[in-house]
Amino acid sequence: MSMELIKPGINIDFVGKMKYAMILSALLIVIGIGSVIYHGGFNLGIDFAGGSIIQVKFSKNVSADQIRAAFQSTELKNSAIQQFGANEFLIRTHHSFSDQKMLAVSVEQPLTTAFNKDYEIRRVEVVGAKVSSDFRSKAIIAVILSWLAILIYVSLRFEFRYAAGGILALVHDTLIVIGAVAFFNMEFTINILAALVFVIGFSINDTIVTLDRIREIVKRNPKQTLSDIINLAINETLSRTILTSLTVFLTLLALYIFGGAVIRDFAFALLIGTVAGTYSTIYIACTSVLLFEKLQPSKMMRKQ
């Protein structure tokens, strides 16, 4: 006997629950967009907004308020200070310290005055306005380009009605991840963008598996109604859809918990993307094949 998470012969009526799925997706996307509006736009990291990040680790107990007090009369008095691990803080400001002396004057001197030498500057990132505006336009291009590239590939491999479903799922996943980042008011950084592009490439995976199966059953059994075929295909591949996502989910969870603060947001976005990708494979990609079919019946179906 082999171990089975999903028993063979399982038969869940996914297509029948399509309506609820669409409501859920719409709801999630609306919440995401609402979060963006609520927070007054994206919380862009310095990569996209310009500015400076300074990561400081203290060798004694220090609170964010103490640090804020230390910066009271400097350029950094309006900076955001965020705990980033034990006695470790991120100081974020919209100033870009392009001037070489400014960092010493605005950061090191006040810190030394307040905390002696009990601190270490572990990371400094400064992004000027020119570079950040470059990154902004490149980011949008990167996302659209990866959508297009995947669309082209999937269209080559499948009929358009399948490809369209796959792409719809991709756009859906992208929106969910962006929405989640906005909902938790996380910073939108280059790392998040990389996660997004990876989700685009990865979440199409289970979709391809299931679409392949739909096509296989259509060939094998052209008499069946399309909604039955889709249900059958999803059920037959359900076990692998869930298992494969589970393994990637496990690796990401390890990354999220043990990978350290620098990579945590990245892992989080990927986790959301993986869950969204699995869900959208079942409910968005496959069921939308049905939707496109109603709009424009394929040649194969018309022959019957």
Added chain:
Amino acid sequence: MFKSLKLRGAITLIVCLGSLYFLIPTFISNIPSPWNKYVFKEKIHLGLDLQGGMHLVLEIDTDKALETMMERTSNDLKESLMDNRVRFRNLEKTKGATISMELTDPEGKNALENVLREHYPDLEIESADPRENGYFVTLKFNEKRANELKKLTVEHSLETIRNRVDQFGISEPEIIPEGNNRILVQLPGIKDPERAKNLIGKTALLEFKLVDDENSLEEALRGNIPEGDIIAYGIRADRSTGERGSSPYLLKNKTLLTGASLETAKVQIADRFGDVTVGLKFNSQGADDFERITGENIRKRLAIVLDGVVHSAPVIQEKISGGQAQITGNFTMEEARDLAIVLRAGALPAPVNILEERTVGPSLGSDSIRQGVLATIIGSLLIFLFMIVYYRLSGAVADVALVIQILLILAILAAFRATLTLPGIAGMLLTVGVAVDANILIFERIREEMRTGKTARLSLDTGYDRALITIIDTHITGIISAIVLIFFGTGPIKGFAVTTIIGLLASLFTAIFITKVIFDYAMWNFNIKKISI
């Protein structure tokens, strides 16, 4: 694929041994003497986010270089026009690297055009408005020359920065041009980022100018600067209090000599106070010029100006031959050393702006390595366990393939000197997840085939066959999106993309090819009727 199991087994073995070979230096730091000659020497190259270091994006202000060039040209042009008896007035360099002047002769325009054609092929007339008895003319560099000059400026800057970084002594720096006027500088393991930035970004334009003692400095400070003069400030340090203040000088604008005439520069401990100075030695042409200049200007003061700041202005006592001079100015040892470096490497042809800076301290880097490795080990172990529990012996086969995959990824990184970054470690772990996906696809398919009552061998082959195309699809889409990221990416993200691509390619090989070899080998040798799956 290949039918012969022996051949496939041999390929698997070669890949495994090859991977280990490339990883020897990464895992064993001290290889005993006779052996270290024969093995691969490169460790895996770590990104700045893992080993600590500094990443800078510099922008060369090429427009400024054009301005400087035009300034020089305008001085030459004045003389040429006078030599050719072209009557003009108010010739000056104007904004946007142009020259404007009034020609006070109706025939002046033709005369000017002749001079330009003969001596200044790089200049062209931008506009010429007729005036009473003449023209108002503006000149500019022609498009081709302007672009050429900009390009040369960037090349020259690149060369200069390379020289400076080399002399500063940083191992494995990366200095590469980016776009039209940007330079990317990566300095691994740098200890003092401020100092490095200073060293790279300093223009280091050294000029010798005469002090104008005939006109009144006070008058000039009130705003009446005599024609051909400029005001520059010097830093003066009080020896007893150590306080630094600035004091103004009235200088003749004409530069007599620049740092371009230097042969070398080095740190010297100068006097009984133990003051540090930078000793200059001119090249032979520079030494001759220096001798002539000092000979012609005895009893006058000669200011040594660095990037617009007067460092000292000693009185010339006598003609100085031998081509030696000194810059004093209360340097610390480090400042003097860095100044000597930048003077030796030469001045930057244009100012540079720092557009982007990312500095990671070595302690954060080693923390990141530790956490990245921990996450990789735990993540991999979770998957190993899952596969064995869920698919038993077949799961163990997949696990063997996973270990080989990780080794293969690291070996390819080492062999091609690709850079491993923190997101890269994440990417590696992700591709491990994707590789297991491939095995799950195959195994699920095999289970399905077995349920239909096929024999073990047939189920195995059909399972692989059917899953293959799907697996290739999923890998290709992953590779496509990683390629998009390579075009987009900066350092760490590029590292993620590269590692992901390597990981996916490795996964195709290990998850499909190697696992099949192991299964076939087992089938062949143990005559298996039922697969443990």
